[in-house]
Amino acid sequence: AQTVTQSQPEMSVQEAETVTLSCTYDTSESDYYLFWYKQPPSRQMILVIRQEAYKQQNATENRFSVNFQKAAKSFSLKISDSQLGDAAMYFCAYRSSPYIGGGADGLTFGKGTHLIIQP
Amino acid sequence: GAGVSQSPSNKVTEKGKDVELRCDPISGHTALYWYRQRLGQGLEFLIYFQGNSAPDKSGLPSDRFSAERTGESVSTLTIQRTQQEDSAVYLCASSLIPSGGTQRYNEQFFGPGTRLTVL
Numbered sequence: 001a002q003t004v005t006q007s008q009p010e011m012s013v014q015e016a017e018t019v020t021l022s023c024t025y026d027t028s029e030s031d032y033y034l035f036w037y038k039q040p041p042s043r044q045m046i047l048v049i050r051q052e053a054y055k056q057q058n059a060t061e062n063r064f065s066v067n068f069q070k071a072a073k074s075f076s077l078k079i080s081d082s083q084l085g086d087a088a089m090y091f092c093a094y095r096s097s098p099y100i101g102g103g104a105d106g107l108t109f110g111k112g113t114h115l116i117i118q119p
Numbered sequence: 120g121a122g123v124s125q126s127p128s129n130k131v132t133e134k135g136k137d138v139e140l141r142c143d144p145i146s147g148h149t150a151l152y153w154y155r156q157r158l159g160q161g162l163e164f165l166i167y168f169q170g171n172s173a174p175d176k177s178g179l180p181s182d183r184f185s186a187e188r189t190g191e192s193v194s195t196l197t198i199q200r201t202q203q204e205d206s207a208v209y210l211c212a213s214s215l216i217p218s219g220g221t222q223r224y225n226e227q228f229f230g231p232g233t234r235l236t237v238l
Binding site for chain 1: 161
């Protein structure tokens, strides 16, 4: 079974600064997806960014980028130019490669990092 | 288009009572997922539906938990004889799985969840 570990229960950053959230995972699979989700107080999970394991290039979405180190099984999220609206819980998640004939399966989540943005 | 909706938003019940939680997926989404989020924890995968069949029930914590889905629409998660450890937020997600073959990636869109409190 896969496991996802987020070792930082809480992080704080000044507005406009850069912050990096850490995530490590354990798997014996070679093909999988990794995700970062944001969960504001509304509880709605919002996909921030995803990375396909077979792609060596790190994913980027505007101010959000990842550092994917497949050999080290590490998947960190960097948020540049932090904004007040970035304050939320951030969850790292893993999904196995799609099974034959399907492509739907559950995600495995870490325990989350609470990100605080200081004005 | 409407997103995933869940009802009720909050539910308080007494230990030993049965509860039903409802999820309305995005129209046309064939896959539906249930997750549980205990306080301060990440999401735990419970079950998913492809259409109205549930090929993976491995995440259901006990036989007190069951789920149904009508066609490719509404799903109900039922918890019988609730216990205090069932207190959590129950989140539903849906995704579009094209018929007739594999799909490498299908984003899961989450609802706002139902907060269940068992007294």
